Every structure is written in structure tokens, then in C-alpha cells.
Amino acid sequence: MAFVTFREERCKGCALCTTYCPVNIVTLDKSRFNNKGFHPAVVTDMEKCKGCAFCARMCPDLVIEVEK
Amino acid sequence: MSEKVLMKGNEAIAEAAILAGCRCFFGYPITPQNELIEYMARHLPEAGGTFLQCESEIGAINMVFGASSAGVRAMTSSSSPGISLKQEGISYIAGAELPAVIVNIVRCGPGLGGILPSQSDYFQSTRGGGHGDYRMFVLAPNSVQELADLTLLAFEKADEYRTPVMILGDGILGQMMEPVVLPEKATITVDKPWATTGRGKRGKNNLVSSLFLNPEELEQHNFKLQRKYDLMKEKETRWESYLTEDAEVIVVAYGSAARLSMAAVNMAREQGIKAGLIRPITLFPFPDQPIRAQAEKGTAFLAVELSTGQMVEDVRLAVEGRSPVHFYGRCGGVVPDPKEILEKIVAIRALQEARSESTEGGAA
Amino acid sequence: MTRKVYSRPQSVVDMPFHYCPGCHHGLIHGLMGEALDELDLTEKTIGVGPVGCGVFVYDYLDTDMIQASHGRAPAVATGVKRALPDRFVFTYQGDGDLAAIGTSEIIHAAARGENITVIFVNNAIFGMTGGQTAPTTLVGQTTTTAPIGRLEEVEGAPIQVCEMLNTLQKPALISRVSVHNPANIMRAKKMIKKAFQCQLEGRGFSFVEVLSSCPTNWRMNPLQALQWIEETMSAYYPIKDFRMPEGGQ
Structure with a gap:
């Protein structure tokens, strides 16, 4: 199993990380805002993560870390 | 003590610069200072330095900016219209507190003017020339001997004050031949812990910059520059x-x-x-x-x-x-x-x- | 036992970027940081930054840095490299900086085959000043100074910098990459590292153009911006290698 962590306080909600996830588990949490005032990116179902790190690669703020 | 040699003013500046430890020279042809860059092209590489003829005066002054950031003694020379082009770079050099020596063998203006001697760049030299609240240390030799001696001084003071220094001559001085006793080869003792040489084992990165977006910080930076100019007024004023x-x-x-x-x-x-x-x-x-x-x-x-x-x-x-x-x-x-x-x-x-x-x- | 598949590179300082949401500058800093880490370069590097949005690259990369005046970074880098030939020297420049005011400096650094690496961020607009026309702005693209779109008959055609530099004899590596999807990002990462190696091996001038987005000034959301790179920008600025060391493609 792979594991994705977000430094949520630095997320700008640009959603680029959500675009290329092969299992569609990265999304913006529209139910809340981070301290910058953005909807932060989250993983909905970590079990499904393959650890491809496409989300981390796409993130322009380098806030995503992926472990496998 | 060296013997007297007969030299052209422009060449005396170049030779004195090499003796002063100038290791990077960036130039661009313009009359009446061409002998200076030609002398550098022949002799600076022999002394282990770099001579480069640049794409423009702007390129040249920015290469001086880079070489000086890297901690070496660097110089450029030109004449009035070319000095106008260098003003942006000189302002950045003053703002970033870099040592640099700039030679201006003045010709007539405004515009393309003429190639004959003139002193019409006094304002440009002493009032800053480029944008912002800065001054340059400006030396005005009146003989070939003084061209050589003040070139040595220019490098010393540039390092000491971390400031651009201008040697202001004109076509008469640049072209005249006189006997000159060349200065002794300088031993450079100044330490440059601020230079961007690669962090190495220094532990902290160095930054050469003239950008201060915080107004209080920029005000303090300007005050610091002014204190430097005040110190120059106190210690460096020279006349005969x-x-x-x-x-x-x-x-x-x-x-x-x-x-x-x-x-x-x-x-x-x-x-x-x-x-x-x-x-x-x-x-x-x-x-x-x-x-x-x-x-x-x-x-x-x-x-x-x-x-x-x-x-x-x-x-x-x-x-x-x-x-x-x-x-x-x-x-x-x-x-x-x-x-x-x-x-x-x-x-x-x-x-x-x-x-x-x-x-x-x-x-x- | 877990291993890190991706984490922030060591040589990218751990601080938030000031860039707009979806802007690619941070991502490109990340790619450069990875190459600096992998080649163990931080202690021997002097970077030269631009004027424009990338001006604060000096805060973000953990190396000695110089802040150059607008467009002059290749001349400043030349001065550094000539003074210290055994150090690693790069410039980081946007398209306003490099392709407008800095054309003279970039062309001549390339023509000399100066042994430096240039990372050229092309987002087809002046970002920092609020979205004015750049020399790279596409025909028809609207900007604050081309309110009805860039008109070829008035403002001419956009400059293709890689193609232009590729007419010169001396450059060792010229490549255009993009960062709009993972495959292109991986290619960009490899190319930046290759360009760095090119300098380390003393092969001369290496130049990587990175197509990147400016959602704020393109008046798009970050996802639309990716699509615009894919469909419109890369059509005019083909993503490809123009020249590789050893003459290979």
C-alpha cells in the first residue's frame, strides 16, 4: 500500500494534483478551507493508492509526499 | 622601484589594472579608449586573467557585475555614449554593494556627439548617473602617471567600500604619451566573505541582490549607502x-x-x-x-x-x-x-x- | 519498509512559494532542485535570477544566488563562470526577461557557447507586471496590452527562442519541454538534469525552455491552463529536442 501526505497549510487548491490520478482518489475537499482560504486537496480512499506520485509531480507547490 | 617607461594613457590604465590584480575585463570598442581594451586583450590572458569583448556595453557591465559577485577584481572601460548604456548596471552594482572599476575616457555629447575630448560627463559621473540614491567614487587623473596610480587606488577603494569606482579621463589623457613609473604589483589582502562563490562549507548561502521590497529595509539600505558616502567624504577626498x-x-x-x-x-x-x-x-x-x-x-x-x-x-x-x-x-x-x-x-x-x-x- | 516515491527536494528551501495557484514556477524549481540534489551540486552552485515572477528564485533554491537586472542574467552568469570556471552556474529566466529585454544577452551567451545552463520559463506573457504582451504571446492571445488579442500585422509573430538559438553553431544542448502532465514533467526533469550534466562535462551552453502556465494572467483556471498548453501553446512551440550533446537527438 502507498501513502500520500499533503502539507495542507500550503495547498492553494489549484487542483492540478487531481487531474492525472489513475485511480481518481485525489480531490479537493469542498467542505472546508485551509488557513490560506483554499479548499485543500485530499485523498479520498488511500487503500486504492498505487504510489505513482503523479499527484505529487503535478503539484506546483511541492506540498505532496508519497511513500510506498 | 620600476623604471620609467613611455606609455599611452589608455595603456597605462590597462597595465596598472593588471598590476592591481584585475582578473576579469569586459569591454566593447569605442573611440577614444580602444587602446585600453586592445592592451587588455593582449596582456590580461598572459597574467592569468580573462579578457572578453562583449556584445554591448550593457553585456560588459553585467559581466563585471557577475565577476565581481564571484569575488574577483573586475573592470570595464568605455567612453561617454557607452557609459550611458552602462548606467543601469552601475546602479545595480551600487545597490548590490559590489566593487567594480569603470573607466570613462570622455568624448563630446550629447548623443553621438563627437570623438574629441570633453568633460561633459561630470554630472553623469558625480550625480549617480543611473537611477536611485547612490554615488560613485570618481577619480580624475591629469597625467599618465596619475592614470596608473589612481587605477591602483580605484581597485583598492572599490574593494574597501564595496562600491563602483569611476576613473574619469578624456581623449587627451587617454591618447597622450608620457613617461610613467608603473606601480608595484598589488597584494590583495581584502577578504570577501559576501561573494557568491558557491556555498562550499560556508554553512549559509550568499545572495547578491539590490532588491528590497520592504520600505523600512530599503530605507535602511539607502541610509547605509549614504553612511558609506559620508565616510568617503571624510577619508577619501583628494585634491592638489x-x-x-x-x-x-x-x-x-x-x-x-x-x-x-x-x-x-x-x-x-x-x-x-x-x-x-x-x-x-x-x-x-x-x-x-x-x-x-x-x-x-x-x-x-x-x-x-x-x-x-x-x-x-x-x-x-x-x-x-x-x-x-x-x-x-x-x-x-x-x-x-x-x-x-x-x-x-x-x-x-x-x-x-x-x-x-x-x-x-x-x-x- | 516504505520508501519515498516523491518528496520535496533537499535543495528547495522549505518555505511556501509566493506564486499564484496553479503557476508552474514552483514545480520547475522542484525539478531543478531534484537535479541539484542528484548531482550533489548545491555547494558549488551560483544561480542567477531574473526580474519577473521568478525574481524570488533566490529565496527558494538552497544555493548561492545573484539577482540580475532585467534580461541580463546570461551576461552576469558569464561573468561568474569566467571568474570561477569550476563552479556550476545557471540562470533562471522568464520570457519577458529572456525573450524581450534580454535577447542580446541570451543570443551572445549562446553564440559564445558559454558553459552555463539556462532554464527558460515560457508562459507567453509578462506575469509579474500583470499580464502584458510578451514576445512569446501567441497571435490572437489577449493580454492587458493586446485587449483584442495579439495582431500579427501590428505586433509581429511570437519568437520561438529554441529555434532561433538553434541557428547558432556553439550551443551544446537546446530542448523545449513542458510541465503540463506527468509524462512531460518526467521528460522535463530528465532534460534539466541532462543540461546540468552538459555543463559539468564542460560541453558548453545548455538551454532548456519550459512551457508553463500562468492561469492568473491567462484568465483561466489552472486546469484550463494545462489544456491550453497541450492544445494551443505546444502547437506553436513544439515540445522537442533541438540539439543534444554528441550531436545526437
């Missing part, structure tokens, strides 16, 4: 006084105009007029003090320049209305005959005498 002790008329002139003026002063003395000369060697900082001291005595001044009158403003600022300040200048590449300057001295003296007679008459 010639026959000023008993003088009734003092000519103020620098560079080649001072050579002509000295001849005129000698001619005046032969006629029994007590004339003298104050020759600023640093234009910034300007030698206010000896001028003011003479002004206190009521001595009249005559500023002589190869321009329509630029340095004369600094003479007036030094005098502050204490005594009369006159001006004589030729421009466009026309160089005055010392006799013209003499005529002016004679006229000023006559005016003084007429005035003192009328004052005496009034008092009676």
Missing part, C-alpha cells in the same frame, strides 16, 4: 593645491583642463597676478573644504571645464556665496588655449580691483 596660499584668484579645474589651467596660472604669476589652482583629484567626494577655506578669505574662483559648466555647480556649493565664482569653458572638442584662461583671470582680477576701489571710495 598649487600656489593658493596668497592667491587672489583661484582656478578650479580637473583632468586635462587642470593642465591647461596650470599653464595659465603660471602666465598670470609672470604678470604679477596672484593666481592659484585647486585641482580636484576626487570629483566625488568633491574637495569642498580647501575651496571653502579660500572662499572665507574672499578669494575669487574661476572654474575651467571642457564643458558648458558642470563642476562649477560644485564649486558654487562649496563657496556658498562667500566669494564670486566665475566660469570659463569650451566644449564640443574645442580645447581652450591657456591664453584664453589667462584673459579670464586678468579680467577677474581687474573686476576685483575695481570693486575694492569703489568700496574704498564709498567708505571715504
Whole structure:
């Protein structure tokens, strides 16, 4: 199993990380805002993560870390 | 002690720069300073340095910026229109507090002007030239010997104050041949812990920058620069006084105009007029003090320049209305005959005498 | 036992970027940081930054840095490299900086085959000043100074910098990459590292143009911006290698 962590306080909600996830588990949490005032990116179902790190690669703020 | 050699002014600057430890020279051809870059092209590589002819004056000054950031002694040279192009870079060099030596072998302007000697870049040199609240240390040699000696000084002071230094010559000085005793090879002792040389084991990164977006920080930075300029005024002001002790008329002139003026002063003395000369060697900082001291005595001044009158403003600022300040200048590449300057001295003296007679008459 | 598949590179300083949401500058800093880490370069690097949005690259990369005046970074880098030939020297420049005011400096650094690496961020607009036309702005693209779109008959055609530099004899590596999807990002990462190696091996001038987005000034959301790179921008600026060291493609 792979594991994705977000430094949520630095997320700008640009959603680029959500675009290329092969299992569609990265999304913006529209139910809340981070301290910058953005909807932060989250993983909905970590079990499904393959650890491809496409989300981390796409993130322009380098806030995503992926472990496998 | 080295022996006397006969050298052209431009070449003396170049050789002195090599002896001063200049290791990077970036230039661009422009008359009347071409001998300088040509000399560098031949001799700097022999001394283990880098000579590069650049794409433009702008390229050259920014390469100086880079080489100086990297901690080596770096220099560029040009003439007036080329110096105008370098102003952006000079402002950045001043802002980033980098040492650099810039030679300006002045020609006539404005615009393309002409290639003949002139002193019309005084404002550009002493008032900053580029944008922002900065000054340059400006040296004004008047002989080939002084071109060599002041080049050495220029590198020392650039490092000491982390500031751009300009050597301000003109076509006469650049092209003239005179015997010169070259200075001893300099031993560079100054440490540059601020230089961007790669972090290595330094532990912290170095940054060379002139950007301060926080207004309080930028204000402090500007104050810091001003303190540096104040220190220069206190410690680095240089001038030569010639026959000023008993003088009734003092000519103020620098560079080649001072050579002509000295001849005129000698001619005046032969006629029994007590004339003298104050020759600023640093234009910034300007030698206010000896001028003011003479002004206190009521001595009249005559500023002589190869321009329509630029340095004369600094003479007036030094005098502050204490005594009369006159001006004589030729421009466009026309160089005055010392006799013209003499005529002016004679006229000023006559005016003084007429005035003192009328004052005496009034008092009676 | 877990291993890190991706984490922030060591040589990218751990601080938030000032860039707008979806702007690619940070991502490109990340790619450069990875190459600096992998080649163990931080202690021997001097970077030269631009004027423009990338001006604060000096805060973000953990190396010695110089802040150059607008467009002059290749000249400044030349000065550094000539003074210290054994150090690693790069410039980081946007398209306003490099392709407008800095054309003279970039062309001549390339023509000399100066042994430096240039990372050229092309987002087809002046970002920092608020979205004015750049020399790279596409025909028809609207900007604050081309309100009805860039008109070829008035403002000419956009400059293709890689193609232009590729007419010169001396450059060792010229490549255009993009960062709009993972495959292109991986290619960009490899190319930046290759360009760095090119300099380390003393092969001369290496140049990587990175197509990147400016959602704010393109008046798009970050996802639309990716699509615009894919469909419109890369059509005019083909993503390809123009020249590789050893003459290979």
C-alpha cells in the first residue's frame, strides 16, 4: 500500500494534483478551507493508492509526499 | 622601484589594472579608449586573467557585475555614449554593494556627439548617473602617471567600500604619451566573505541582490549607502593645491583642463597676478573644504571645464556665496588655449580691483 | 519498509512559494532542485535570477544566488563562470526577461557557447507586471496590452527562442519541454538534469525552455491552463529536442 501526505497549510487548491490520478482518489475537499482560504486537496480512499506520485509531480507547490 | 617607461594613457590604465590584480575585463570598442581594451586583450590572458569583448556595453557591465559577485577584481572601460548604456548596471552594482572599476575616457555629447575630448560627463559621473540614491567614487587623473596610480587606488577603494569606482579621463589623457613609473604589483589582502562563490562549507548561502521590497529595509539600505558616502567624504577626498596660499584668484579645474589651467596660472604669476589652482583629484567626494577655506578669505574662483559648466555647480556649493565664482569653458572638442584662461583671470582680477576701489571710495 | 516515491527536494528551501495557484514556477524549481540534489551540486552552485515572477528564485533554491537586472542574467552568469570556471552556474529566466529585454544577452551567451545552463520559463506573457504582451504571446492571445488579442500585422509573430538559438553553431544542448502532465514533467526533469550534466562535462551552453502556465494572467483556471498548453501553446512551440550533446537527438 502507498501513502500520500499533503502539507495542507500550503495547498492553494489549484487542483492540478487531481487531474492525472489513475485511480481518481485525489480531490479537493469542498467542505472546508485551509488557513490560506483554499479548499485543500485530499485523498479520498488511500487503500486504492498505487504510489505513482503523479499527484505529487503535478503539484506546483511541492506540498505532496508519497511513500510506498 | 620600476623604471620609467613611455606609455599611452589608455595603456597605462590597462597595465596598472593588471598590476592591481584585475582578473576579469569586459569591454566593447569605442573611440577614444580602444587602446585600453586592445592592451587588455593582449596582456590580461598572459597574467592569468580573462579578457572578453562583449556584445554591448550593457553585456560588459553585467559581466563585471557577475565577476565581481564571484569575488574577483573586475573592470570595464568605455567612453561617454557607452557609459550611458552602462548606467543601469552601475546602479545595480551600487545597490548590490559590489566593487567594480569603470573607466570613462570622455568624448563630446550629447548623443553621438563627437570623438574629441570633453568633460561633459561630470554630472553623469558625480550625480549617480543611473537611477536611485547612490554615488560613485570618481577619480580624475591629469597625467599618465596619475592614470596608473589612481587605477591602483580605484581597485583598492572599490574593494574597501564595496562600491563602483569611476576613473574619469578624456581623449587627451587617454591618447597622450608620457613617461610613467608603473606601480608595484598589488597584494590583495581584502577578504570577501559576501561573494557568491558557491556555498562550499560556508554553512549559509550568499545572495547578491539590490532588491528590497520592504520600505523600512530599503530605507535602511539607502541610509547605509549614504553612511558609506559620508565616510568617503571624510577619508577619501583628494585634491592638489598649487600656489593658493596668497592667491587672489583661484582656478578650479580637473583632468586635462587642470593642465591647461596650470599653464595659465603660471602666465598670470609672470604678470604679477596672484593666481592659484585647486585641482580636484576626487570629483566625488568633491574637495569642498580647501575651496571653502579660500572662499572665507574672499578669494575669487574661476572654474575651467571642457564643458558648458558642470563642476562649477560644485564649486558654487562649496563657496556658498562667500566669494564670486566665475566660469570659463569650451566644449564640443574645442580645447581652450591657456591664453584664453589667462584673459579670464586678468579680467577677474581687474573686476576685483575695481570693486575694492569703489568700496574704498564709498567708505571715504 | 516504505520508501519515498516523491518528496520535496533537499535543495528547495522549505518555505511556501509566493506564486499564484496553479503557476508552474514552483514545480520547475522542484525539478531543478531534484537535479541539484542528484548531482550533489548545491555547494558549488551560483544561480542567477531574473526580474519577473521568478525574481524570488533566490529565496527558494538552497544555493548561492545573484539577482540580475532585467534580461541580463546570461551576461552576469558569464561573468561568474569566467571568474570561477569550476563552479556550476545557471540562470533562471522568464520570457519577458529572456525573450524581450534580454535577447542580446541570451543570443551572445549562446553564440559564445558559454558553459552555463539556462532554464527558460515560457508562459507567453509578462506575469509579474500583470499580464502584458510578451514576445512569446501567441497571435490572437489577449493580454492587458493586446485587449483584442495579439495582431500579427501590428505586433509581429511570437519568437520561438529554441529555434532561433538553434541557428547558432556553439550551443551544446537546446530542448523545449513542458510541465503540463506527468509524462512531460518526467521528460522535463530528465532534460534539466541532462543540461546540468552538459555543463559539468564542460560541453558548453545548455538551454532548456519550459512551457508553463500562468492561469492568473491567462484568465483561466489552472486546469484550463494545462489544456491550453497541450492544445494551443505546444502547437506553436513544439515540445522537442533541438540539439543534444554528441550531436545526437
